Amino acid sequence: MTTPYSKTFLDIPGQAAVLQSRGLDLGDPAEAARLLGQYGYYRLSGYWHPLRQSRLDLGDEGKPTVAYDDDFVARATLAQAIGLAEFDRRLRALFLEAIERIEIAMRVSVALLLGPHGAWAHRDPRHFYPKFASQADRTTGVVPYNAWLKRLDEHERRSKEQFTIHFREKYDGPLPLWISIEVWDFGMLSKLIGGMLVVDQQHLAGAFGIARRPLLPSWLRAINHIRNVAAHHSRLWNRSPADQPIPPKPGEFALLDPLARDTFAHSRVYAVAAIMQYLLRVIxxxxxxxxxxxxxxxxxxxxxxxxxxxxxxGFPHGWEAIPLWN
Known part of the structure; x- marks a missing residue:
């Protein structure tokens, strides 16, 4: 059941008053006002959420779940929430740095894999799985490949890269694969890899040390999701990603065996960090x-x-010492 939204606008002093009434120590009032104006109330709410009082409730199936109250635990401070926000900001930057290396390596590999089929192999549905290339989605009624091509045309048209400007000045038609791929975003890249023929997916997965083919598109989707979270400056450190990677099986990857046996770690951001580190070790x-x-x-x-x-x-105790990270 939902109800109409009835809360009124709160200015910075009003926000500070609400937080104080709920037991959050704001410290110096002027500094608190500056921080609320700098970070934003609802952005910070994700970081002071763990500082709120909690209790166990029985869910619909009788299973205990944690519920949070509006009031804060004793000695909770705005400075603590700011500390978490700053830790998270630097963590996002580290993730983006690693994702850049993975994305570039995948771009090069896809260009080398499809390039021998022709300059516009990426625009030829014969090189992709029928469910992706020719079957309409049941929800949207749109063929995924057609939607991808539309997005491709938009990216190529908008590109102001010097190499695309030079191409348009000298040649007719769309960009060849090895040029076009440099204007794709990670979402386009991962979606195209997910639509590749099985034999091409197997080849690409094998090149990155992944023996089980379905893992590759799943891992790339999960990395792309985290990339979008980080690029949009959203909370990352304790996130349960909406797009979680298919987990490795016990014994499937020696370096990832601790992750395969840790269901909690797999449900949090650590899972994506672990598969990124695995890919980086290959790249x-x-x-x-x-x-x-x-x-x-x-x-x-x-x-x-x-x-x-x-x-x-989700980073387990002692993760720093396991072989994956050494």
């Missing part, structure tokens, strides 16, 4: 080592807040 071992060391150093700065642990992100 560029030196970059994988650098990223690992940067993550370790960053997690060592996690703010000390009673009742809030770095484990909420």
């Amino acid at each position: 560029d071992p030196a970059a994988a080592n650098d990223w690992s060391e940067c993550l370790k150093a960053h997690f060592a700065t996690f703010p000390k807040i009673p009742g809030v642990t770095v484990g909420n992100s």
Whole structure:
């Protein structure tokens, strides 16, 4: 059941008054007003959420679930929420740095895989799985490949890259694959890989050390989801991603075996971090080592807040010491 929204607008002093009435220590009033104006009330709400009082409720199926009240726990402070927000900001930057390397490597691999079929192989439905290339989606009624081509045309038309300007000045027609792929976003890339023929997916997956073909498009979708979260400056550190990667099976990947056996870690952002690190070790071992060391150093700065642990992100205790990260 839903009800009409009836809350009225609150200015910064009004927001501060609500938080104080619920037990949040704002510290210096002027500084609190500045921080609320800088970060935004509803943006910060995701970071002070773990500081609210909680209780166990029985759900519809009689299973206990955690419910949060509006009031904050004793000694909860705005500074603690800001600390989490700043930790998260730097974490997003680290994820984007690793995703960039993975995305570029995938672009090159797809261009080398499809390029021998012709300059416009990416525009030829014969190179893709029928469900993607010719069957309409039951919900939208649109063929996924046709929607992808429409998005491709928009990206090529809008591109102001020097190489696309040069091409349009000299040649007719759409960009060839090896040029066009440089204007795709990660979502377009992952969607096209998901629509590839099985033999091409197997080839691509094998090149990145993935023996089970369905894992590749699933992992790329999950990485793209996290990329969008980070690029839009949304909360990341304790997120349960909406698009979770297919988990590895126990014994399937020696480096990912701890993840395969940890259902909680798989439901949180750690799962995507682990598969990203696995891919980085294949793409560029030196970059994988650098990223690992940067993550370790960053997690060592996690703010000390009673009742809030770095484990909420799914990073298991002792993750720094397992072979994947060393």
